[in-house]
Amino acid sequence: MQKHSRRSFVSGMALSGLTAGGLVDIPLLGASSAMAQTGSGRGLLLGVNFAGAEFNAIGGRWHWPKLDNLQYYLGKGFRIFRIPFLWERLQPQLHGELDNDALSGLETILGMLEQAGAIALLDAHNYGRRQGQIIGDPGSPVDIGAFADFWGRMGARYRSRRLVWYNLMNEPHSQDPQTNLMAQNAACRAIRAAGATTKVLFSGIAWTGGHSWISSGNGQVMLGARDPANNYAFDVHQYLDKGFGGSSEIAIPGVGAHILTAVYQWASANGKKIFLGEFGTGPSPASVAELHAMIDFMAAHQDVFIGGTMFAGGGTWGRNPKSADPIDGVDKPQTMLLRQYFNR
Template sequence: MGTTRHLVALLLAAALMPSPVFAAGAPCYRGVNLSGGEYGERGAIYATNYIYPSEQTIRYFAEKGMSIIRLPFRWERLQPALGGRLDEDEFKRIKDTVGLIRKQGMAVLLDPHNFGYYDEAQVGTAPATDAAFADFWARLAVEFANQDGVLFGLMNEPHDIKATDWLDAANAAIRAIRAVGARNLILVPGTAWSGAHSWEEDVIGGANGTVMLGVRDPLDFYAYEVHQYLDVDSSGTHASCEGAAAAVEALAGVTSWLKRNHKRGFLGEFGGSADKDCMSGLTKIYAIMSGNSDVWLGWSYWAAGEWWPADEAFNVQPYKGTERPQMQLLAASAKADAGACTAVKTAGN
């Protein structure tokens, strides 16, 4: 524990030192999750049970300096039958939303927000076999292949699946994506909710930090996606941030792991309320990201979206024209020059 605290101190000290190198090396991707497309069950009615972000919302975050939107959606609605074609109406909604995001100059991270399941079938088990998962990604990837600013997030927060089994599924999807000629950046999560706090712990079927080193990408154009909240149990379900110090330590630990293994990472979800402990923790997280952009490609805050309750603690959707305190921190961090974008162009460019 003492070694970890020392590492945190070193990382924060380096991150907070005023220098031209720090400014030039700010993470490429700074953004938010725009939640809503993942709401409801597979038979949900659009604009009644679930929604994608409006152009007005997308423009707001672009004007605040965000450079990426993580876009959650539900696998079952996009592909109603495993092995079957993508649903035309749902795909058009996603494609149109991607177009709106790109129109505002932001990248978009496609996020099947399924937690490692298709309906009640865990990925890797029938009928949601590795082959079925790979088929889904082949069909989606070919639609967005090599489009500038479109990233592929394999899966949101797989859990209850052994790390070794998840690795097999992830590698199958990566092979399928590359087989259709898509050279887009791929973000690969681990199991156990892809938590930074447990990245090097054997939670189920091996530690992510050991097993997921087995990721194989013919183009070597991928990064690991981790999530980390600041509440007491890292769940993102509490407004208070008793776990802020532990969260900062966890991300410092993953930073060290990335450097040690010559890998890159992306913080796909993190968040906190406007509580002073949360705001302090968020500030330290931004410092770690910005001070280590050699390994961190960026971050996307959880969350915003038109249907989020106004009193939801983590919400950064503007309410009656009022900017949330957390959004002020996000915007301030986004002002730094994103010099690290040179490292994340489409493979082969």
């Protein structure tokens, strides 16, 4: 979702982080549950963004999202979780060591997901930037080598985890498309050089929108994505409101059935795979019907679509109707819609 609209969701919220006590009991899905879906055609991999570590600090502190919220989704059978974070929180100095204290919270989450047989999609939620500086821009202190160094270190740290995937960059925008591509190619090479072999997701410019994939030029430029392991897909985002940024809970009437047609045709013609890293709408019956239509389209075209993660869970959203989280213990209809597709 575009930064200006999504961040307004959490203005003034107090974010609660991980609690002590180690791992907790969760319903086991089986160690091979999610892995069995990643190429078998047995169903879309559908889950949620587990949001929190990318949000602005409150009172000088930031937090990983809530473990009880993760338990909620695991108990409902969700099997893939996109985990957003800010690059600079995990690697405070360019080319420096990863911050073990910051990563301890992530590793608690990864342990829970691994126990449940669920995939963790690590998402650098920086919009093609680090602290406002565009990666690889002329004169930028954040060069492509620094970005590759970060992902190489992450790949080395998690290379033994078969259920960890890598989402190189969230929603690059307002930047040179070729530089964006070069940065992500370098990051992917670094992950592979570190010995990690699981799936890598590349993102286009223009907020990596599915509706604008062709008109933005992503359809041409991103054909240059290169993975030495040939185990990659494209991270595409698609909200259903006017403007496609997720700022409204009202879906455009009739949008769901056709909004992904052009990007599907592009991917099918070029032998590419797509993962919908962010999508969402509000809880009204009309909006949920549009979401239903879009996911039906994905389910009917699994030659291209791997799955997707709704925005967003994490336990920090309060009573926001567009989030995936329940309100007062009541499941959201748009969230429960996803369960209809499990193991189809």
